[in-house]
Amino acid sequence: MGITNSNKELSTSRIDCGDSFHVKLSLTAEPDIVNNPTDIVLILDRSRSMSGSPLANLKNGAKKFIDIIDEATDSAQDGHIGLGSRIGIVSFADTATADTALITSVSDLKDAIDALSANGRTNHADAFTKALQLFDPSSTNAKVMIMFTDGLTTVGENAAPVAAAAKAQGVTIYCIGLSGNGGIDEPALNDWASSPASSYVVITPSDEELENIFSDLAKNISKPGAKDIVIKEVIASCFKITSLSMPTKGTATPINENSLLWKIDELGTHKSEGASLEFTVKHIGPCTGTIEVNESISYDDKDHNVVTFPSPEIEIDCGDAVLPEHCPTPVSIDIDGCEDSVEFNCGDVQLESLGRILQLDVTLKNICPHRRVALAVILTEVDSYGMEHNRGMKTMTVPAHTKQNCSDVIVRCIKFVLPEDLDVSGTPKSICNKRNFKAKFIAHYIDTDFECCHTVY
Secondary structure (H helix, E strand, O other): EEEEEEEEEEEOOOEEEOOOEEEEEEEEEEOOOOOOOOOOOOOOOOOHHHHOOHHHHHHHHHHHHHHHHHHHHHHHOOOOOOOOOEEEEEOOOOEEEEOOOOEOOOHHHHHHHHHOOOOOOOOHHHHHHHHHOOOOOOOOOOOEEEEEEEEOOOOOOOOHHHHHHHHHHOEEEEEEEOOOOOOOHHHHHHHHHHOOOOHHEEOOOOHHHHHHHHHHHHHHOOOOOOOEEEEEEEEEOOOOEEOOOOOOOOOEEEOOOOOEEEEEEEEOOOOOOOEEEEEEEEEOOOEEEEEEEEEEEEEOOOOOOOOOOOOOEEEOOOOEEEOOOOOOOOOOOOOEEEEEEEEOOOOOOOOOHHEEEEEEEEEEEOOOOOOEEEEEEEEEEEOOOEEEEEEEEEEEEEEOOOOHHHHHHHEEEEEEOOOOOOOOOOOOOOOOOOOOOOEEEEEOOOOOOOOOOOOOO
């Protein structure tokens, strides 16, 4: 069946500046449906919340799925699922209904799907029960359930024991969740699905994606398990990979601090099989706000399965950043090809740009909104006797922030010029020594709501 699912997950949706988080890549592969006849039950949610475009797009996706399996089993969309494979339809709301048995007629399957209408609550346990009853225990066919739902269980028993019983009987369970209709129970979907859950669960907030999800699943079901898999993961420049865990299948090696290679010799060639890789990523760049973790991720294998990984985003909170000084503006100088020497007037040079430059960042903690801060920085150089020598002082006004609550404010790039002839911490009369400095900070609010008491006469 090829690669039937691919996923990328983050351990958290938000971090502070400089924090780390975990990334998990997952793949699932199945044997070839042509050489391994498969019974597939589509379990479709028709509860009230599916009214309108969600149900319409679900129907389109389910019928597209059937067409692709039809063509895969006998090389033609002839209206008949061949080579021993079969599909059944179970739909559910307050209760579940077996809308068809496991059959091969494409028209009968599509008629059952077209007849679905949305109403009622959501009973997942009965849905799994009716689906499990369709399978023939004596059949040697592989058994697959594809559960689609858009909501929480609102009626009926806990579905977990029924799903567990199905898996114990050799049924592979995929779960597709539509999260845009009021929320779904993602932990429940992970529990119902085959393991690892990250390889068998797909969640989308948009019903417009349902046709593509069902289509991709069917296309990959029609291919054999994957061989010679190579995945190259490149993360954005705001991050670096700090550690790499052993994958559950294959080998993973770092290329540099921003990229890695994951190689798997074969996956799912004899049975349904999942694989996952986890690694740790640290935020290192100046970027803040909502950032995509991926720069790129590529997949290739011997049979050229089409695999797309999601590109999750993470929110990075670096507080408010203030740049009290601008970097010097470069001066452009042009020299003609035949000129041996050139004199050029570069204009005025400010004294702050002389010598070695030290740039300091400081974070002001828990600054109240709508209040400016006066900040002073005193820099000293420490000689070999522990004596401090003044190297400069700067004072500045840090603008007020407008967030609702107190917040950290980062002041970046406070520059000090350090000529080599003032070096007292390194070797005399030598340049590029290691030098030792101390920075002291003084800060207080400029704005206050204090008023003197009014004198009453």
